[in-house]
Amino acid sequence: MTSPERLTVRGPEDILGFIPHSLGYWPANSLVAMTLQGKRLGATLRLDLPGPAVLADPAPFAETIAGYLAADEHADGTLLALFTNNGWLSGPGCYDGLLFSLEAALAGARMPVKEAWYVGDRYWRDAWCTDPACCPLPGRPLEQIRDSLLNTEMVFRGSSVGPPPEERQARTVPSLYRAAVLEAEAAWSARLDCRRQSRAQFDAVLGLWTGLLAGPREELGQPLVDRDAFLRASLLVPAWRDAVLVMAAAGQAAAAAGAEEFGNFDEEQGPEPVVFTGVVPLETGLAETEPAGAPSSTGGPPAPETLLKTGQHQGTPGYGDVLMGHEPPVPQWLTMDALDLVLGQLALLGGAPAAAALTGRGWIAWCRGRGSYSAAYYEEALEIDPGYRLAELLLELVRRGTLCGWAARKEAAWQKFGPDAA
Incomplete structure (x- = not known):
């Protein structure tokens, strides 16, 4: 294998734009976890978002995710992206409890969550930011991800994002x-x-x-x-x-x-x-x-x-x-x-x-x-x-x-x- 060429991540839009290229398709109703090795992106893991039964007690699910990511022995941090249109909900059906459990499980596995985002069909936002000055509702337009510099560079290099497997x-x-x-x-x-x-x-x-x-x-x-x-x-x-x-x-x-x-x-x-x-x-x-x-x-x-x-x-x-x-x-x-x-x-x-x-x-x-x-x-x-x-x-x-x-x-x-x- 030849020494890989580096890509520069300038902000969240670049990270979120990298995910569809890494998976080969734009995910939906998905949890995507990416390990960090210092300032480098490591492994990418995608799973279907869990249903109500798991969300009622998400701790075991979160421990399972931490176990999967532990396969990256050099990981010292994690990034999370929830691809869903329910990222703006509160109360039953929201994913805040899941995020809390993931933070706890990954911190215990010495891969603390550095950042987390919700990504919908039209908007995306930081999962925890509540300041309307930098995180206005319903969120930032999805075009910021699709038009990110890293996404553009990926396309220039011949990478394409296809339809989901199904x-x-x-x-x-x-x-x-x-x-x-x-x-x-x-x-x-x-x-x-x-x-x-x-x-x-x-x-x-x-x-x-x-x-x-x-x-x-x-x-x-x-x-x-x-x-x-x-x-x-x-x-x-x-x-x-x-x-x-x-x-x-x-x-x-x-x-x-x-x-x-x-x-x-x-x-x-x-x-x-x-x-x-x-x-x-x-x-x-x-x-x-x-x-x-x-x-x-x-x-x-x-x-x-x-x-x-x-x-x-x-x-x-x-x-x-x-x-x-x-x-x-x-x-x-x-x-x-x-x-x-x-x-x-x-x-x-x-x-x-x-x-x-x-x-x-x-x-x-x-x-x-x-x-x-x-x-x-x-x-x-x-x-x-x-x-x-x-x-x-x-x-x-x-x-x-x-x-x-x-x-x-x-x-x-x-x-x-x-x-x-x-």
Whole structure:
């Protein structure tokens, strides 16, 4: 990772303008907490604002927030922003009690609240200021945040604020491309199915993924019939799907060692591996060498539950350590970013491979510290394939508030734009 470039925070408007860029969308009905490391911004945490039952006794909720933020071991302060149109209320339904509890919990965790704000659809204000000279009601116009210098600089650097995860619009694909990919995918899947336990086939599949992700970025999202069909077919084999995720974060050696540890390979001589060697342009149809037939499946991968339990093997990170973000110390973010682009393309056509691709995207989003997007991807995968086990397991982690190990450490965390804010 290169040394990040600094961004200068000049006032509250800059901090509040940074939040949507950090999350990727403008939050609503949300509590956003940001840790401070001296004068530097640290980790960003977003949660849904609690309901009346929690607000009646917000202390346990506040302690939970403090526990999450404690993952930033260098934090010595906290900033709070409540994105709600109820920030001007008093009495039942207001969030003053929640703020008091958060102040107490974070002070006890040695991360005292330095400032707190309410941000609505039209106005924003300091949560505690009652002086009409500097904090007039109903508040300052939201345009001050949208037009802040830091927000302008973010946009200049190429950062954009998209819709919330639940409002993402599905992309469409040309019908000719869809039909061609699905036809080729069925043929590749039939050919690969009897090679699930072949070490040679595993190496061929992982080698293709590795080379693709290391290639030119502009080619990753380009629709290519035969390549996309092969990749989608490979995601139907859970052992290969998991190896791709581990490879992207920790390298090919870790992926191969973990697959060996799981006992995925059959030592007996099996069919020769099928190797994808090129691409077929959309207008030319399918290659003459497309596989045909449907050999029966033999054996199978380990249950997904074991993915989060396995340890290390021969000095390389274990699958569980990688999937939880504990190892390696810093993941291969460029490769993971590339994988996210490819999985996004493969998910467009739906079906079981799309569930696998969306689950992979959800894991990458979780590794980036974007729990809302992560949950949305997992839920979309489960809509396509109810009971998809890996999506269920990882969604449970998100719902429990578990943070990815990399996201919890500043030196390992993903950086959307590269800079620190200070």
